Amino acid sequence: MHDLIVSPYLDGDHLVVSPGRQGGLRLSRAKYDELAHADEPPAWLAEAAAGLWGDLALRPYREKVLVRPLTGYEYVRATYELNLGCNYDCEHCYLGVKEFKSLPWPDREKMLHILRDVGVLWLQLTGGEPTIDRLFCETYGLAYEMGMMLSILSNGSKLHEPKVLDLLTTHRPHEITVSVYGATEAAYDGLTRRPGSFRKFHKGVSAAVEAGLPLKFSLIVTNHSAPEVTKMQALADGWGIPYVTFVNMSPTIYGGAETLPSQSVEHLRKRKVFTGCNAGHTFFHVDPHGTASICKIGREPNVRLIEEGAEGLARLGQIADSLLLRQGGCTGCTLQGTCGTCMPLVQLYRQAKSPLARYCQHREREEVNTP
Structure with a gap:
């Protein structure tokens, strides 16, 4: 290899x-x-x-x-949701309904070949929880064989299992980002709503650290876990794992509001000014059904990648440009040049009837606090 x-x-x-x-x-x-x-x-x-x-x-x-050969495309990064299913039921999860549906292997294999053929070098495997997907090892192995630098977003609960651990130690990923939902069993299991999840997380991370895998923590700060932020940081430091904190809760991918009550208001962070991104131009997202969109947030319009192949991706740039334009109540805002929220995310917040302060953090504007 x-x-x-x-x-x-x-x-x-x-x-x-x-x-x-x-x-x-x-x-x-x-x-x-x-x-x-x-x-x-x-x-x-x-x-x-x-x-x-x-x-x-x-x-x-x-x-x-x-x-790797020249392709004529400039798509160098992609994310792939193997499955929307998960072994946790976190209160803040932006996926909403967690369906255990995914591509059968022939279609998945075809999709991975398309990703290679359009130049994807950096591929992030996510979910749901990717490591519980029945074809995780096969998917990871083929992408690795094709010459992709792989990263994984995971809750860490399966990292100790021999099949997964052996795969990741013999075919090493670029990075594994593990979400952390608390520093004690009571807080962690309370947020995931799955008894025993903290023990699985601890066992998985311990095995990965012992194997020398490249880990990073994402400390998830919700109303439930906010009292344990310092303890979560200490947990990461004790393992010697670098971390970032994730504090702004989003609506579901369907514009549902059920995640919003989990927001720790005192930890709500003003976003950096959104100056545009290369979504749809140099990177894209693929969902469990093989549908390509500009990113995880802006899922429509999209491209049926399995049916349309690489040629269909040519439409993503135009889709991205139209989705990222300020529209609706934002078009007349004189402060939009310093706004920190991209338009696809704004649309989800609007569908969820979120308080304005959750996504439009200009205090000069009147806040809408009705649910």
Whole structure:
């Protein structure tokens, strides 16, 4: 299996990366062409790789160095929801109805080939809980084999299971982000509404730390877990795991309001100014049914990826541009240049009849506090 991936990137750049390792090399087109046609690793490649990652076995060259072809597309990142099902029932979950539905293997295999063929180098596997998906290992294994740098969003509950742990230690991910719902069993299980979930989380994370897997924590701060923020931070520090805090609760992907009462108002954070993003242009999202959208929030309009193939993605850029335009009550706002919420997310908050202060944090405007 390959130790290096050579891939086209954005704006004519090319990258060399190594699965499970940080850092990379930026290449010119001439260097990329040299590697694409080489039968032996050039001395400069071996020297540069050793400087970044230590001595790697780059022979036999065609096995150890995977050179991905030029595609004509500039999609370099994607997220893939394997399944909306989950073994938890968290009060804040933005997925709403958690259905255990997903693509059968032939369609899933076809979809992964499409992702490769349009240039996706960085692929995030998410859910629901991706590790409970019946085809998680097969999906991960094929994406890895195709030369994708994989990250996983997980609750950590399955990381100790031998099949999953062996897969992730032999084919190392770029990153595993584990959501943390509390620092004690009572608080954690109370938020997930699943007795025993804290013990599974602890067991999974302990096994991953022992295996040296690249973990990061996302500390979820809701009304339920807010009293334990300091303890959650201490838990992360005790394991030596870096963390970020997630504090702003969103409506469900269907515009449902059932998640909003979980918001810890005192932890509501003013978002950074939204200056645009490359959703639909250089990255996109795929749901469990093989439907591609600009991101996890802006799910409609979309592209039926299995039926339309790579050619269908050509519409995503135009879809993105239309979705990100300020509209409705935002079009006349003189403060929209410093707004921190993208329009697809604004639309979900509006559908949920959320208080204005939850997503429009300009205190100069009149707040709408009716449910």
